[in-house]
Amino acid sequence: MATLLKGKPVVDHMAIDLRNRIEALKSRGVEPTLALVRMGERPDDLSYERTAKKRAASLGLSTKPYVLDDLAPQAAVQATLQSINYDKTVHGCLMFRPLPSFLDEKALCNMLSPEKDIDGISLASLASVFTDSSDGFPPCTAQACVEILDFYRIPLVGKHVVVIGRSLVVGKPVSMMLLRRNASVTICHSRTENLPELCRTADIVICAVGRAHAFGKEYFRAGQTVLDVGINFDSRGTLCGDVNFDEVEPVVDAITPVPGGIGTVTTSVTMAHVVDAAEKMAGR
Amino acid sequence: MATLLKGKPVVDHMAIDLRNRIEALKSRGVEPTLALVRMGERPDDLSYERTAKKRAASLGLSTKPYVLDDLAPQAAVQATLQSINYDKTVHGCLMFRPLPSFLDEKALCNMLSPEKDIDGISLASLASVFTDSSDGFPPCTAQACVEILDFYRIPLVGKHVVVIGRSLVVGKPVSMMLLRRNASVTICHSRTENLPELCRTADIVICAVGRAHAFGKEYFRAGQTVLDVGINFDSRGTLCGDVNFDEVEPVVDAITPVPGGIGTVTTSVTMAHVVDAAEKMAGR
Incomplete structure:
Protein backbone atom coordinates (compact mmCIF):
# COMPACT_ATOMS: atom_id res chain seq x y z
CA MET A 1 0.00 0.00 0.00
CA ALA A 2 1.49 3.27 -1.12
CA THR A 3 1.01 6.56 0.70
CA LEU A 4 -1.58 8.57 -1.24
CA LEU A 5 -0.24 12.03 -1.94
CA LYS A 6 -3.63 13.73 -2.02
CA GLY A 7 -3.99 17.30 -3.18
CA LYS A 8 -6.61 18.32 -0.62
CA PRO A 9 -4.30 18.71 2.42
CA VAL A 10 -1.91 20.77 0.27
CA VAL A 11 -4.78 22.97 -0.89
CA ASP A 12 -6.03 23.43 2.69
CA HIS A 13 -2.55 24.32 3.88
CA MET A 14 -2.08 26.86 1.09
CA ALA A 15 -5.54 28.33 1.74
CA ILE A 16 -4.66 29.40 5.30
CA ASP A 17 -1.72 31.45 4.08
CA LEU A 18 -3.58 32.80 1.05
CA ARG A 19 -6.66 33.94 3.03
CA ASN A 20 -4.41 35.91 5.39
CA ARG A 21 -2.55 37.56 2.56
CA ILE A 22 -5.76 38.37 0.66
CA GLU A 23 -7.20 39.93 3.85
CA ALA A 24 -4.06 42.02 4.25
CA LEU A 25 -4.31 43.21 0.64
CA LYS A 26 -7.98 44.14 1.06
CA SER A 27 -7.24 46.10 4.22
CA ARG A 28 -4.86 48.16 2.06
CA GLU A 115 3.89 40.62 -14.13
CA LYS A 116 0.37 39.35 -14.91
CA ASP A 117 1.40 36.12 -16.64
CA ILE A 118 0.54 33.94 -13.64
CA ASP A 119 0.48 30.72 -15.70
CA GLY A 120 3.96 31.19 -17.21
CA ILE A 121 2.91 31.18 -20.87
CA SER A 122 5.05 34.05 -22.18
CA LEU A 123 8.63 33.66 -23.39
CA ALA A 124 9.79 36.00 -20.62
CA SER A 125 8.25 33.75 -17.94
CA LEU A 126 9.72 30.61 -19.49
CA ALA A 127 13.13 32.29 -19.77
CA SER A 128 12.98 33.07 -16.07
CA VAL A 129 12.26 29.39 -15.28
CA PHE A 130 15.19 28.32 -17.48
CA THR A 131 17.63 30.85 -16.01
CA ASP A 132 16.51 30.51 -12.36
CA SER A 133 15.48 34.12 -12.12
CA SER A 134 12.58 35.07 -9.88
CA ASP A 135 11.22 37.64 -12.33
CA GLY A 136 8.33 35.61 -13.74
CA PHE A 137 5.84 32.92 -12.73
CA PRO A 138 6.42 29.26 -13.66
CA PRO A 139 3.55 27.32 -15.27
CA CYS A 140 1.05 26.40 -12.51
CA THR A 141 1.01 22.64 -13.15
CA ALA A 142 4.80 22.44 -12.93
CA GLN A 143 4.74 24.31 -9.65
CA ALA A 144 1.92 22.10 -8.34
CA CYS A 145 4.32 19.13 -8.63
CA VAL A 146 6.90 20.94 -6.51
CA GLU A 147 4.24 22.01 -3.95
CA ILE A 148 3.12 18.38 -3.47
CA LEU A 149 6.72 17.14 -3.08
CA ASP A 150 7.42 19.92 -0.56
CA PHE A 151 4.23 19.44 1.44
CA TYR A 152 4.84 15.68 1.84
CA ARG A 153 8.53 16.33 2.58
CA ILE A 154 9.82 14.11 -0.22
CA PRO A 155 13.63 14.58 -0.25
CA LEU A 156 14.90 16.24 -3.42
CA VAL A 157 18.55 17.21 -2.87
CA GLY A 158 20.79 14.80 -4.78
CA LYS A 159 17.83 12.55 -5.66
CA HIS A 160 17.18 11.29 -9.18
CA VAL A 161 13.94 12.44 -10.78
CA VAL A 162 12.76 11.01 -14.10
CA VAL A 163 10.32 13.31 -15.90
CA ILE A 164 8.38 11.73 -18.77
CA GLY A 165 7.15 14.41 -21.17
CA ARG A 166 8.96 17.49 -22.46
CA SER A 167 6.19 20.06 -22.85
CA LEU A 168 6.60 23.71 -21.91
CA VAL A 169 3.58 23.39 -19.61
CA VAL A 170 4.96 20.62 -17.38
CA GLY A 171 7.97 18.53 -18.45
CA LYS A 172 10.62 21.14 -19.17
CA PRO A 173 9.67 23.69 -16.50
CA VAL A 174 9.28 21.13 -13.70
CA SER A 175 12.70 19.75 -14.67
CA MET A 176 14.28 23.18 -14.28
CA MET A 177 12.48 23.79 -10.98
CA LEU A 178 13.67 20.48 -9.52
CA LEU A 179 17.20 21.09 -10.79
CA ARG A 180 17.12 24.34 -8.84
CA ARG A 181 16.20 22.27 -5.76
CA ASN A 182 19.37 20.25 -6.40
CA ALA A 183 17.73 17.10 -7.73
CA SER A 184 19.33 15.31 -10.71
CA VAL A 185 16.77 15.31 -13.49
CA THR A 186 16.31 13.04 -16.51
CA ILE A 187 13.91 14.24 -19.21
CA CYS A 188 12.36 11.37 -21.21
CA HIS A 189 9.79 11.22 -24.01
CA SER A 190 8.21 9.05 -26.68
CA ARG A 191 11.58 8.36 -28.35
CA THR A 192 13.42 7.27 -25.17
CA GLU A 193 14.97 3.77 -25.36
CA ASN A 194 14.50 1.38 -22.40
CA LEU A 195 12.07 3.73 -20.67
CA PRO A 196 10.80 1.18 -18.10
CA GLU A 197 14.38 0.38 -17.05
CA LEU A 198 15.29 4.07 -16.85
CA CYS A 199 12.21 4.85 -14.75
CA ARG A 200 13.09 2.09 -12.30
CA THR A 201 16.45 3.79 -11.57
CA ALA A 202 14.69 6.96 -10.33
CA ASP A 203 13.76 8.01 -6.80
CA ILE A 204 10.86 10.08 -8.14
CA VAL A 205 8.97 9.61 -11.44
CA ILE A 206 6.80 12.38 -12.89
CA CYS A 207 4.41 11.21 -15.63
CA ALA A 208 3.21 14.02 -17.89
CA VAL A 209 2.36 12.63 -21.31
CA GLY A 210 -1.46 12.82 -21.32
CA ARG A 211 -2.17 9.19 -22.27
CA ALA A 212 -4.62 7.14 -20.17
CA HIS A 213 -2.96 4.30 -18.24
CA ALA A 214 0.27 4.63 -20.27
CA PHE A 215 2.53 3.48 -17.42
CA GLY A 216 2.04 0.01 -15.86
CA LYS A 217 3.95 -1.68 -13.07
CA GLU A 218 6.98 -2.53 -15.25
CA TYR A 219 8.01 1.14 -15.02
CA PHE A 220 8.26 1.19 -11.23
CA ARG A 221 9.85 -0.42 -8.18
CA ALA A 222 9.47 -0.31 -4.40
CA GLY A 223 10.68 2.87 -2.71
CA GLN A 224 9.65 5.31 -5.43
CA THR A 225 7.46 8.40 -5.35
CA VAL A 226 5.18 8.84 -8.38
CA LEU A 227 3.52 12.08 -9.51
CA ASP A 228 0.78 11.53 -12.10
CA VAL A 229 0.14 14.77 -13.98
CA GLY A 230 -2.15 13.23 -16.63
CA ILE A 231 -5.82 14.17 -16.85
CA ASN A 232 -7.37 11.73 -19.31
CA PHE A 233 -10.52 9.72 -19.86
CA ASP A 234 -10.29 5.95 -20.17
CA SER A 235 -12.32 3.81 -22.62
CA ARG A 236 -15.30 3.85 -20.23
CA GLY A 237 -15.20 7.64 -20.01
CA THR A 238 -13.82 7.69 -16.47
CA LEU A 239 -11.30 10.38 -15.47
CA CYS A 240 -7.85 8.85 -15.03
CA GLY A 241 -4.13 9.68 -15.06
CA ASP A 242 -1.15 8.56 -17.13
CA VAL A 243 -0.35 5.83 -14.60
CA ASN A 244 -2.20 2.53 -14.35
CA PHE A 245 -3.03 3.27 -10.73
CA ASP A 246 -4.44 -0.12 -9.71
CA GLU A 247 -1.33 -1.90 -10.94
CA VAL A 248 1.26 0.62 -9.73
CA GLU A 249 -0.08 1.71 -6.33
CA PRO A 250 0.76 -1.64 -4.64
CA VAL A 251 4.36 -1.44 -5.95
CA VAL A 252 5.58 2.07 -5.07
CA ASP A 253 6.02 4.02 -1.83
CA ALA A 254 3.88 7.06 -2.62
CA ILE A 255 1.67 8.18 -5.50
CA THR A 256 -0.69 11.03 -6.39
CA PRO A 257 -4.25 9.98 -7.27
CA VAL A 258 -6.21 11.19 -10.32
CA PRO A 259 -8.53 12.94 -9.69
CA GLY A 260 -7.60 14.53 -6.37
CA GLY A 261 -3.84 14.91 -6.90
CA ILE A 262 -1.77 17.38 -8.93
CA GLY A 263 -4.79 18.93 -10.71
CA THR A 264 -6.34 19.92 -7.40
CA VAL A 265 -3.19 21.74 -6.35
CA THR A 266 -2.75 23.47 -9.73
CA THR A 267 -5.77 25.71 -9.15
CA SER A 268 -4.41 26.77 -5.76
CA VAL A 269 -1.07 27.62 -7.34
CA THR A 270 -2.92 29.82 -9.83
CA MET A 271 -4.53 31.69 -6.94
CA ALA A 272 -1.21 31.94 -5.07
CA HIS A 273 0.35 33.52 -8.16
CA VAL A 274 -2.44 36.10 -8.36
CA VAL A 275 -1.85 37.00 -4.71
CA ASP A 276 1.91 37.22 -5.35
CA ALA A 277 1.28 39.45 -8.35
CA ALA A 278 -1.10 41.70 -6.39
CA GLU A 279 1.42 42.00 -3.55
CA LYS A 280 4.23 42.89 -5.95
CA MET A 281 2.04 45.47 -7.68
CA ALA A 282 0.99 47.01 -4.36
CA GLY A 283 4.55 46.90 -2.97
CA ARG A 284 4.85 44.25 -0.26
CA MET B 1 41.96 2.61 -27.51
CA ALA B 2 39.11 5.07 -27.91
CA THR B 3 38.38 6.93 -31.12
CA LEU B 4 39.66 10.48 -30.68
CA LEU B 5 36.91 12.95 -31.54
CA LYS B 6 39.24 15.71 -32.65
CA GLY B 7 37.94 19.17 -33.35
CA LYS B 8 40.17 19.85 -36.36
CA PRO B 9 38.25 17.76 -38.96
CA VAL B 10 34.99 19.37 -37.79
CA VAL B 11 36.53 22.82 -38.13
CA ASP B 12 37.87 22.00 -41.62
CA HIS B 13 34.49 20.67 -42.69
CA MET B 14 32.70 23.78 -41.39
CA ALA B 15 35.28 26.05 -43.05
CA ILE B 16 34.44 24.83 -46.57
CA ASP B 17 30.79 25.77 -46.14
CA LEU B 18 31.57 29.03 -44.34
CA ARG B 19 34.10 30.26 -46.94
CA ASN B 20 31.51 29.73 -49.69
CA ARG B 21 28.83 31.59 -47.79
CA ILE B 22 31.18 34.45 -46.87
CA GLU B 23 32.17 34.75 -50.54
CA ALA B 24 28.50 34.87 -51.53
CA LEU B 25 27.82 37.61 -48.98
CA LYS B 26 30.79 39.67 -50.17
CA SER B 27 29.66 39.38 -53.77
CA ARG B 28 26.41 41.00 -52.59
CA GLU B 115 19.87 39.11 -33.91
CA LYS B 116 23.48 39.97 -33.02
CA ASP B 117 23.71 37.86 -29.87
CA ILE B 118 25.74 35.11 -31.57
CA ASP B 119 26.89 33.60 -28.25
CA GLY B 120 23.40 33.21 -26.77
CA ILE B 121 23.94 35.37 -23.68
CA SER B 122 20.66 37.33 -23.65
CA LEU B 123 17.45 36.10 -22.01
CA ALA B 124 15.75 36.12 -25.42
CA SER B 125 18.38 33.76 -26.86
CA LEU B 126 18.19 31.43 -23.86
CA ALA B 127 14.39 31.44 -24.04
CA SER B 128 14.60 30.36 -27.65
CA VAL B 129 16.87 27.44 -26.69
CA PHE B 130 14.43 26.43 -23.94
CA THR B 131 11.34 26.67 -26.13
CA ASP B 132 12.90 25.15 -29.29
CA SER B 133 12.35 28.27 -31.33
CA SER B 134 14.82 29.16 -34.06
CA ASP B 135 14.71 32.89 -33.29
CA GLY B 136 17.99 33.18 -31.43
CA PHE B 137 21.48 31.66 -31.30
CA PRO B 138 22.39 29.03 -28.70
CA PRO B 139 25.61 29.47 -26.69
CA CYS B 140 28.54 28.52 -28.95
CA THR B 141 30.09 25.92 -26.62
CA ALA B 142 26.78 24.07 -26.28
CA GLN B 143 26.42 23.99 -30.05
CA ALA B 144 30.03 22.85 -30.46
CA CYS B 145 29.08 19.69 -28.53
CA VAL B 146 26.24 19.00 -30.96
CA GLU B 147 28.47 19.73 -33.99
CA ILE B 148 31.05 17.17 -32.81
CA LEU B 149 28.38 14.52 -32.19
CA ASP B 150 26.86 15.19 -35.61
CA PHE B 151 30.17 15.20 -37.49
CA TYR B 152 31.23 11.86 -36.00
CA ARG B 153 27.71 10.47 -36.53
CA ILE B 154 27.17 9.52 -32.89
CA PRO B 155 23.54 8.29 -32.68
CA LEU B 156 21.33 10.54 -30.55
CA VAL B 157 17.71 9.50 -31.08
CA GLY B 158 16.48 7.60 -28.03
CA LYS B 159 19.99 7.51 -26.53
CA HIS B 160 20.73 8.46 -22.93
CA VAL B 161 22.98 11.49 -22.43
CA VAL B 162 24.27 12.43 -18.98
CA VAL B 163 25.30 16.09 -18.77
CA ILE B 164 27.40 17.03 -15.73
CA GLY B 165 27.10 20.76 -15.03
CA ARG B 166 24.04 22.99 -15.15
CA SER B 167 25.42 26.33 -16.34
CA LEU B 168 23.61 28.54 -18.85
CA VAL B 169 26.73 28.46 -21.03
CA VAL B 170 26.89 24.69 -21.52
CA GLY B 171 24.93 22.31 -19.27
CA LYS B 172 21.37 23.56 -19.56
CA PRO B 173 21.47 24.69 -23.21
CA VAL B 174 23.20 21.54 -24.50
CA SER B 175 20.59 19.49 -22.62
CA MET B 176 17.77 21.31 -24.41
CA MET B 177 19.52 20.98 -27.79
CA LEU B 178 20.00 17.22 -27.36
CA LEU B 179 16.42 16.82 -26.16
CA ARG B 180 15.35 18.46 -29.40
CA ARG B 181 17.39 15.78 -31.20
CA ASN B 182 15.30 13.19 -29.34
CA ALA B 183 17.94 12.06 -26.87
CA SER B 184 16.93 11.41 -23.25
CA VAL B 185 18.92 13.79 -21.11
CA THR B 186 19.96 13.64 -17.44
CA ILE B 187 21.31 16.85 -15.91
CA CYS B 188 23.69 16.24 -12.99
CA HIS B 189 25.75 18.51 -10.74
CA SER B 190 27.79 18.76 -7.56
CA ARG B 191 24.86 17.59 -5.41
CA THR B 192 24.01 14.49 -7.47
CA GLU B 193 24.05 11.22 -5.47
CA ASN B 194 25.80 8.17 -7.00
CA LEU B 195 27.20 10.18 -9.88
CA PRO B 196 29.71 7.53 -11.06
CA GLU B 197 26.93 4.90 -11.21
CA LEU B 198 24.58 7.30 -13.02
CA CYS B 199 27.26 8.20 -15.57
CA ARG B 200 27.91 4.54 -16.32
CA THR B 201 24.25 4.10 -17.38
CA ALA B 202 24.64 6.70 -20.16
CA ASP B 203 25.44 6.25 -23.84
CA ILE B 204 27.02 9.71 -23.97
CA VAL B 205 28.56 11.67 -21.07
CA ILE B 206 29.21 15.42 -21.35
CA CYS B 207 31.53 16.81 -18.67
CA ALA B 208 31.18 20.56 -18.15
CA VAL B 209 32.15 21.45 -14.59
CA GLY B 210 35.50 23.20 -15.10
CA ARG B 211 37.57 21.15 -12.63
CA ALA B 212 40.86 19.59 -13.76
CA HIS B 213 40.76 15.77 -13.92
CA ALA B 214 37.49 15.63 -11.96
CA PHE B 215 36.27 12.45 -13.66
CA GLY B 216 38.31 9.25 -13.44
CA LYS B 217 37.63 5.78 -14.88
CA GLU B 218 35.02 4.90 -12.22
CA TYR B 219 32.58 7.21 -14.06
CA PHE B 220 32.77 5.36 -17.36
CA ARG B 221 32.34 2.01 -19.09
CA ALA B 222 33.06 0.49 -22.49
CA GLY B 223 30.81 1.63 -25.32
CA GLN B 224 30.43 5.23 -24.20
CA THR B 225 31.13 8.51 -25.99
CA VAL B 226 32.64 11.24 -23.79
CA LEU B 227 32.67 14.97 -24.53
CA ASP B 228 35.06 16.91 -22.31
CA VAL B 229 34.08 20.58 -22.26
CA GLY B 230 36.48 21.60 -19.47
CA ILE B 231 39.37 23.96 -20.13
CA ASN B 232 41.51 23.89 -16.99
CA PHE B 233 45.13 23.92 -15.91
CA ASP B 234 46.46 21.04 -13.84
CA SER B 235 48.89 21.39 -10.92
CA ARG B 236 51.83 21.53 -13.35
CA GLY B 237 50.19 24.34 -15.31
CA THR B 238 49.32 22.13 -18.29
CA LEU B 239 46.05 22.68 -20.14
CA CYS B 240 43.62 19.85 -19.44
CA GLY B 241 39.93 18.94 -19.38
CA ASP B 242 37.47 17.79 -16.72
CA VAL B 243 38.19 14.16 -17.55
CA ASN B 244 41.27 12.25 -16.41
CA PHE B 245 42.12 11.47 -20.02
CA ASP B 246 44.93 8.94 -19.46
CA GLU B 247 42.71 6.85 -17.21
CA VAL B 248 39.47 7.14 -19.18
CA GLU B 249 40.63 6.95 -22.80
CA PRO B 250 41.45 3.19 -22.60
CA VAL B 251 37.97 2.46 -21.18
CA VAL B 252 35.49 4.26 -23.44
CA ASP B 253 34.64 4.05 -27.15
CA ALA B 254 35.21 7.67 -28.13
CA ILE B 255 36.41 10.83 -26.39
CA THR B 256 37.23 14.46 -27.23
CA PRO B 257 40.79 15.54 -26.37
CA VAL B 258 41.70 18.74 -24.48
CA PRO B 259 43.14 20.77 -26.10
CA GLY B 260 41.98 20.06 -29.65
CA GLY B 261 38.40 19.02 -28.95
CA ILE B 262 35.27 21.02 -28.11
CA GLY B 263 37.13 24.31 -27.62
CA THR B 264 38.50 24.18 -31.16
CA VAL B 265 35.01 23.78 -32.59
CA THR B 266 33.51 26.54 -30.41
CA THR B 267 35.38 29.25 -32.30
CA SER B 268 34.07 27.89 -35.62
CA VAL B 269 30.53 27.90 -34.28
CA THR B 270 31.00 31.56 -33.33
CA MET B 271 32.00 32.33 -36.93
CA ALA B 272 29.11 30.25 -38.31
CA HIS B 273 26.69 32.28 -36.18
CA VAL B 274 28.11 35.55 -37.54
CA VAL B 275 27.61 34.28 -41.09
CA ASP B 276 24.05 33.17 -40.22
CA ALA B 277 23.35 36.59 -38.71
CA ALA B 278 24.77 38.40 -41.75
CA GLU B 279 22.69 36.24 -44.10
CA LYS B 280 19.54 36.89 -42.11
CA MET B 281 20.22 40.61 -42.05
CA ALA B 282 20.90 40.68 -45.80
CA GLY B 283 17.90 38.45 -46.56
CA ARG B 284 19.02 35.00 -47.70
Missing part, protein backbone atom coordinates in the same frame (compact mmCIF):
# COMPACT_ATOMS: atom_id res chain seq x y z
CA GLY A 29 -7.63 48.73 -0.48
CA VAL A 30 -6.36 46.17 -3.01
CA GLU A 31 -8.90 43.68 -4.39
CA PRO A 32 -6.75 40.85 -5.85
CA THR A 33 -8.34 39.91 -9.18
CA LEU A 34 -7.82 37.15 -11.73
CA ALA A 35 -8.82 37.73 -15.36
CA LEU A 36 -10.19 34.60 -17.08
CA VAL A 37 -9.93 34.75 -20.86
CA ARG A 38 -12.00 32.19 -22.75
CA MET A 39 -12.81 31.77 -26.45
CA GLY A 40 -16.00 29.92 -27.26
CA GLU A 41 -17.67 27.30 -25.08
CA ARG A 42 -15.37 24.24 -25.02
CA PRO A 43 -16.53 21.91 -22.21
CA ASP A 44 -12.93 21.56 -20.90
CA ASP A 45 -12.54 25.32 -20.62
CA LEU A 46 -15.95 25.76 -19.00
CA SER A 47 -15.18 23.08 -16.42
CA TYR A 48 -11.74 24.58 -15.65
CA GLU A 49 -13.33 28.04 -15.41
CA ARG A 50 -15.97 26.83 -12.95
CA THR A 51 -13.27 25.26 -10.75
CA ALA A 52 -11.15 28.42 -10.85
CA LYS A 53 -14.10 30.68 -9.99
CA LYS A 54 -15.14 28.44 -7.11
CA ARG A 55 -11.63 28.25 -5.65
CA ALA A 56 -11.18 32.01 -6.05
CA ALA A 57 -14.49 32.72 -4.32
CA SER A 58 -13.64 30.37 -1.44
CA LEU A 59 -10.47 32.38 -0.82
CA GLY A 60 -12.03 35.81 -1.20
CA LEU A 61 -10.30 36.48 -4.50
CA SER A 62 -12.19 38.17 -7.36
CA THR A 63 -12.41 36.91 -10.93
CA LYS A 64 -13.12 38.94 -14.04
CA PRO A 65 -14.32 36.98 -17.07
CA TYR A 66 -13.47 37.92 -20.65
CA VAL A 67 -15.45 35.78 -23.10
CA LEU A 68 -14.73 36.00 -26.82
CA ASP A 69 -16.48 34.41 -29.75
CA ASP A 70 -14.80 31.19 -30.92
CA LEU A 71 -14.24 32.89 -34.27
CA ALA A 72 -12.77 36.11 -32.82
CA PRO A 73 -9.77 37.29 -34.86
CA GLN A 74 -6.19 37.75 -33.61
CA ALA A 75 -6.77 41.49 -33.16
CA ALA A 76 -9.68 40.86 -30.80
CA VAL A 77 -7.70 38.59 -28.50
CA GLN A 78 -4.78 41.02 -28.74
CA ALA A 79 -6.96 43.92 -27.67
CA THR A 80 -8.33 41.88 -24.76
CA LEU A 81 -4.86 41.02 -23.48
CA GLN A 82 -3.68 44.59 -23.95
CA SER A 83 -6.61 45.90 -21.94
CA ILE A 84 -5.71 43.41 -19.19
CA ASN A 85 -2.06 44.55 -19.27
CA TYR A 86 -3.16 48.15 -18.73
CA ASP A 87 -5.95 47.48 -16.21
CA LYS A 88 -4.71 48.29 -12.72
CA THR A 89 -7.61 46.40 -11.13
CA VAL A 90 -6.45 43.09 -12.67
CA HIS A 91 -3.42 41.31 -11.15
CA GLY A 92 -3.19 38.05 -13.03
CA CYS A 93 -4.50 36.53 -16.26
CA LEU A 94 -5.39 32.94 -17.10
CA MET A 95 -6.10 32.34 -20.78
CA PHE A 96 -7.69 28.98 -21.59
CA ARG A 97 -5.72 27.07 -24.21
CA PRO A 98 -5.29 25.68 -26.76
CA LEU A 99 -6.67 28.66 -28.69
CA PRO A 100 -8.41 27.96 -32.01
CA SER A 101 -5.79 26.91 -34.56
CA PHE A 102 -6.37 29.89 -36.88
CA LEU A 103 -4.80 32.16 -34.25
CA ASP A 104 -1.07 32.72 -33.62
CA GLU A 105 -1.14 31.42 -30.04
CA LYS A 106 2.56 31.98 -29.40
CA ALA A 107 2.38 35.65 -30.38
CA LEU A 108 -0.66 36.11 -28.13
CA CYS A 109 1.02 34.40 -25.16
CA ASN A 110 3.98 36.75 -25.56
CA MET A 111 1.74 39.83 -25.46
CA LEU A 112 0.78 39.25 -21.85
CA SER A 113 2.84 41.39 -19.50
CA PRO A 114 5.14 39.11 -17.44
CA GLY B 29 28.37 43.82 -50.94
CA VAL B 30 28.02 42.48 -47.39
CA GLU B 31 31.20 42.26 -45.28
CA PRO B 32 30.28 39.84 -42.44
CA THR B 33 31.74 41.34 -39.26
CA LEU B 34 32.15 40.19 -35.67
CA ALA B 35 32.39 42.77 -32.88
CA LEU B 36 34.75 41.73 -30.05
CA VAL B 37 34.03 43.52 -26.78
CA ARG B 38 36.76 43.29 -24.16
CA MET B 39 37.24 45.04 -20.80
CA GLY B 40 40.80 45.31 -19.56
CA GLU B 41 43.63 42.93 -20.41
CA ARG B 42 42.83 39.57 -18.78
CA PRO B 43 45.16 36.92 -20.25
CA ASP B 44 42.20 34.54 -20.85
CA ASP B 45 40.32 37.16 -22.83
CA LEU B 46 43.40 38.17 -24.81
CA SER B 47 44.11 34.56 -25.73
CA TYR B 48 40.47 33.93 -26.75
CA GLU B 49 40.48 37.16 -28.75
CA ARG B 50 43.66 36.15 -30.61
CA THR B 51 42.12 32.78 -31.51
CA ALA B 52 38.88 34.40 -32.68
CA LYS B 53 40.71 36.99 -34.82
CA LYS B 54 42.91 34.32 -36.40
CA ARG B 55 39.98 32.04 -37.19
CA ALA B 56 37.96 34.94 -38.58
CA ALA B 57 40.84 36.06 -40.79
CA SER B 58 41.38 32.53 -42.10
CA LEU B 59 37.74 32.45 -43.26
CA GLY B 60 37.68 35.96 -44.72
CA LEU B 61 35.47 37.31 -41.96
CA SER B 62 36.14 40.76 -40.46
CA THR B 63 36.47 41.56 -36.77
CA LYS B 64 35.92 44.90 -35.10
CA PRO B 65 37.49 45.29 -31.64
CA TYR B 66 35.93 47.36 -28.85
CA VAL B 67 38.32 47.67 -25.91
CA LEU B 68 37.18 49.30 -22.68
CA ASP B 69 39.08 50.16 -19.55
CA ASP B 70 38.77 47.50 -16.83
CA LEU B 71 37.17 50.18 -14.64
CA ALA B 72 34.68 51.38 -17.27
CA PRO B 73 31.25 52.01 -15.71
CA GLN B 74 27.98 50.27 -16.63
CA ALA B 75 26.97 53.21 -18.85
CA ALA B 76 30.12 52.84 -20.94
CA VAL B 77 29.54 49.14 -21.67
CA GLN B 78 25.87 49.93 -22.28
CA ALA B 79 26.75 52.60 -24.82
CA THR B 80 29.17 50.23 -26.56
CA LEU B 81 26.54 47.49 -26.88
CA GLN B 82 23.94 49.98 -28.02
CA SER B 83 26.25 51.29 -30.72
CA ILE B 84 26.79 47.68 -31.86
CA ASN B 85 23.02 47.09 -31.92
CA TYR B 86 22.55 50.09 -34.23
CA ASP B 87 25.63 49.54 -36.40
CA LYS B 88 24.56 48.00 -39.72
CA THR B 89 28.15 46.99 -40.54
CA VAL B 90 28.31 44.68 -37.49
CA HIS B 91 26.49 41.32 -37.64
CA GLY B 92 27.45 39.58 -34.45
CA CYS B 93 28.90 40.46 -31.04
CA LEU B 94 31.12 38.43 -28.74
CA MET B 95 31.60 40.01 -25.30
CA PHE B 96 34.34 38.43 -23.17
CA ARG B 97 33.07 37.36 -19.76
CA PRO B 98 32.97 37.31 -16.82
CA LEU B 99 32.76 41.11 -16.70
CA PRO B 100 34.24 42.84 -13.63
CA SER B 101 32.02 42.14 -10.63
CA PHE B 102 31.02 45.78 -10.07
CA LEU B 103 28.96 45.64 -13.28
CA ASP B 104 25.44 44.22 -13.68
CA GLU B 105 26.45 41.57 -16.21
CA LYS B 106 22.96 40.15 -16.63
CA ALA B 107 21.48 43.54 -17.53
CA LEU B 108 24.29 44.12 -20.03
CA CYS B 109 23.81 40.68 -21.65
CA ASN B 110 20.13 41.46 -22.09
CA MET B 111 20.86 44.73 -23.87
CA LEU B 112 22.38 42.99 -26.86
CA SER B 113 19.90 42.69 -29.70
CA PRO B 114 18.99 38.99 -30.18
